[in-house]
Amino acid sequence: MENHFNWGMYLDNQFIINGSQQVAKPTILNALLITDNDIGSLNSEVYVKYWFNKKWVKKAGISFYFTEHTSTTKLQLEDNRWRNKSLLGMIRITYNPFN
Numbered sequence: 001m002e003n004h005f006n007w008g009m010y011l012d013n014q015f016i017i018n019g020s021q022q023v024a025k026p027t028i029l030n031a032l033l034i035t036d037n038d039i040g041s042l043n044s045e046v047y048v049k050y051w052f053n054k055k056w057v058k059k060a061g062i063s064f065y066f067t068e069h070t071s072t073t074k075l076q077l078e079d080n081r082w083r084n085k086s087l088l089g090m091i092r093i094t095y096n097p098f099n
Helices: none
Strands: 024-026 042-051 056-071 081-095
Antiparallel strands (some): 024 056
8 A cells, every 4th residue: 555645635526536536746846937837836926115224124015826736647627737826915024133
């Protein structure tokens, strides 16, 4: 019996395919291509910084995060890559005592 880390479970219309487990792991290669052709896990962000003085800075923006898993077999639509996309807001305040 092989031991695999089960990173996720594939569900089709809320049911597991034929009651069997499908092995999927994070995609090894990360490549920024065009639109939905990207491969792997990628993080893009757009932000603005405001310096209060030499030691204090405020940063605010958005982060667009892709996570992708690849299954060992092709499943729905003859595809073995599955992606989650998250758009996240961020706010950060930083103090730099050595500046």
